[in-house]
Amino acid sequence: MAMDEHGCIHSPHSWPNRLREFLGLEQNDLIDASCWGADLAEGPGLPLSDQVRHAESLGGIGTRTSDIFIQIGFNEGWSNPGLPMSRTATTCMVSPLLGCSDQAVGSGLIGDPVAVTGEAFTARIKQMIEYLRYYAPLARIHLVGYPEIVPGWSADMCARVGEAYIFRPGTGNLVQTFRNLRSAQRSAADQLGLDFIDLHAVTAGHSSCSPDPWLTGYIDGRGNQGLVPWHNTEFGHRVVAEEMVRAIGR
Numbered sequence: 001m002a003m004d005e006h007g008c009i010h011s012p013h014s015w016p017n018r019l020r021e022f023l024g025l026e027q028n029d030l031i032d033a034s035c036w037g038a039d040l041a042e043g044p045g046l047p048l049s050d051q052v053r054h055a056e057s058l059g060g061i062g063t064r065t066s067d068i069f070i071q072i073g074f075n076e077g078w079s080n081p082g083l084p085m086s087r088t089a090t091t092c093m094v095s096p097l098l099g100c101s102d103q104a105v106g107s108g109l110i111g112d113p114v115a116v117t118g119e120a121f122t123a124r125i126k127q128m129i130e131y132l133r134y135y136a137p138l139a140r141i142h143l144v145g146y147p148e149i150v151p152g153w154s155a156d157m158c159a160r161v162g163e164a165y166i167f168r169p170g171t172g173n174l175v176q177t178f179r180n181l182r183s184a185q186r187s188a189a190d191q192l193g194l195d196f197i198d199l200h201a202v203t204a205g206h207s208s209c210s211p212d213p214w215l216t217g218y219i220d221g222r223g224n225q226g227l228v229p230w231h232n233t234e235f236g237h238r239v240v241a242e243e244m245v246r247a248i249g250r
Helices: 015-023 048-057 085-094 102-107 118-135 172-192 234-247
Strands: 067-070 140-144 157-161 164-168 195-197
Touching: 015 234, 048 118, 085 157, 085 172, 102 172, 118 140, 118 172, 140 172, 140 234, 172 195, 195 234
Parallel strands: 067 140, 140 195
Antiparallel strands: 157 164
């Protein structure tokens, strides 16, 4: 991992780096202004607007811009700005029966999956989309979904710990939150005329607890220093980058 000039952490194996290599671009021809822990507009992380301004300061937003990729939503505080979805995930995985119940939702201990909607996503991203379209009028904007974190058949969350699969019964509210986020992203893309890249479909069958995982677990030797699950492995980043190449028609 390395920290950029904006204080944001990036993996050398990240899909933006792989995409740059696949396309044979120079460093300044593909700007990665993403930031670990960033949110849309309501959360404790760096907001999307700040990332856009950073990209602009690096020369990434203008009349030469051909494609813009936005992958965001997991760190948003959907029902409470101080309660990002990522914190809900941690609470649910640590204490599913008490910390992921309907009572936990009602008390505000975890986020409410009902708050994750296409309307909410659209409202929070619309202003920045309009800004990007004004200052990068020739760019095609891609809203990028997340890889398969919860298989379609599963009613509970799972994370790999070492080589063990740890299923967490009672995490239905978190499962629904992830599913609602995917639907919200697709809906927002439709409402705003964006290209939606459905990485859940692209990576189906390769969740953290699959026989061939493209997402990290805890201390499983697949990346992120073993601390953060449900992020791309090195091969997962490559798969995502290949999908981006297809999305831009190269």
